[in-house]
Amino acid sequence: MLEDKKVLSKLNQCLDKNESVAIITIVEAEGSTPRGVGSSMLVDEEGNILEGTIGGGVLEQKARKDAVNYIKKRQSSLIDYNLDRDSKTGNILPMACGGQVSLFIKVYSSREKLILAGAGHVAEKIAKMANILGYSITVLDSREERLNDQLFPNVENLILGNIVENLKKVDIDHNTFIIIVTHGHKYDQDALEVVLKSNAKYIGMIGSKNKVKTTFDNLLEKSSSKEDLSKVYSPIGLDLGGETPEEIALSIMAEIQAVKYGKEVPHLYKSRWEF
Incomplete structure (x- = not known):
């Protein structure tokens, strides 16, 4: 006993x-x-x-x-x-x-962790979907007016301040999914560079093909490897169609679920230019 x-x-x-x-x-x-x-x-x-x-x-x-x-x-x-x-x-x-x-x-099993680098409208919708799916959620942003319990209810960690510096302090393991959606893409490249060599199960970054190519080229010049960049899901999401924040959020969370369960699906990143 x-x-x-x-x-x-x-x-x-x-x-x-x-x-x-x-x-x-x-x-x-x-x-x-x-x-x-x-x-x-x-x-x-x-x-x-x-x-x-x-x-x-x-x-x-x-x-x-x-x-x-x-x-x-x-x-x-x-x-x-x-x-x-x-x-x-x-x-x-x-x-x-x-x-x-x-x-x-x-x-x-531990709850999978979802890290949202950015608290914009897409991140807001993603957080609500991820909560329903049982993820432990962390949201980082420098905008106090966006980072609050009203816009992000049921989120365990709301981290206000410099996104890139705070991202360095967040615990990232093999059960972590990371979505980079910073305001105006201002910190996307720096945020990606911080998490690129982590053990995260998923790293996704929002952006067009041109933006992704520019970001990848810049990181390659800064000594990031093609192997590391090949792990990044960007353009992010599945090819489901739609352009509203809700539709984009659905596309991203569907991709994360597919990665989680090892399913073959129509990823948008597969249509990006080679780098």
């Missing part, structure tokens, strides 16, 4: 920090096994044990690796392990126990 409380307490701490983790629990055990039904442990997305144990050894090591894979997939799973190394069938582990264990890997 005490061990369960420690696992759950640590889980709550991780969820409060918006971290991806998994609880691995023995739900069925037959024959000789390291631990019994109900034993559990909490692991992070790198397979580190944060709390608890299911018995150590080969089983625990394999379960940690499997948990990492399912955390990446953002899905839970039930897995059966055969602990008889001489067995010819099943998910066999090199153990002498001779029993069988079923583990349930329950994944708790």
Whole structure:
């Protein structure tokens, strides 16, 4: 009971920090096994044990690796392990126990983070759509009249001030999606340069083909690589048609969802000029 409380307490701490983790629990055990039904442990997305144990050894090591894979997939799973190394069938582990264990890997995925560099009308519509889709949203702008709770309700972080300097301080990881839509495109190039080498899952910048070409040429002259620039979705969005802020926002969020789920779709950036 005490061990369960420690696992759950640590889980709550991780969820409060918006971290991806998994609880691995023995739900069925037959024959000789390291631990019994109900034993559990909490692991992070790198397979580190944060709390608890299911018995150590080969089983625990394999379960940690499997948990990492399912955390990446953002899905839970039930897995059966055969602990008889001489067995010819099943998910066999090199153990002498001779029993069988079923583990349930329950994944708790962090919320994806959406960073909006710019608080214009398009960003306003994007934020509302992204909130419905469950993203944790950060909006950066230097205009106090645009950056407020009335225009951006349900947004976790409204960061007022120099967009480029503040963007350097924002935590960006592999679950981060970045949209660059600064007022009048004034800070687009500088913002892109800041995030270009980050681990963001998606970097999109609004603009016409001519504007994109000019921006890319400028960054290439400043030592950015073609490989880095090839990751940028610009012109941004899917080829859905329409030109209102709502329609542009829909196009951008549809592209982000497609990237998130690995779907082939008609990206506008594929029609840009080569650089």
